[in-house]
Amino acid sequence: MIHGESYKPIIAEAAKMAIGEENIYEKVFIFELLKDKNDPNAVAGAVGFSVRQPKFYVFKAKAVLLATGGATLLFRPRSTGEAAGRTWYAIFDTGSGYYMGLKAGAMLAQFEHRFIPFRFKDGYGPVG
Secondary structure: OOOHHHHHHHHHHHHHHHHHHOOOOOEEEEEEEOOOOOOOOEEEEEEEEEOOOOEEEEEEEOOOOOOOOOOOOHHOOOOOOOOOOOHHOOOOOOHHHHHHHHHHHOOOOOOOOOOOEEEOOOEEEEOO
């Protein structure tokens, strides 16, 4: 069985050690990408707010990686309750990255892909 939820804390700890905790912002809701004023095809940062404190953030960046996940709950499995809460059916994959990318002028292609986890005896998950 693949248990992605147990790998995430291990990878997060390694990332904190590699780049330093002072360079990590957690629990920040990014809601807008900032375009580069010199290059209309580039993103130069993002804006967001803390979900725990009354703080507003403006991030300036040389490169921006949009890694918000897909829209996993757009298509649900046929069986009720199957895989609910698993990493590959994350409730927070709302499709917001598609919106932000589209609004910033990104070309969205090949969104006809639909995730369907394989079912096999004694297990299920994103394998193969």
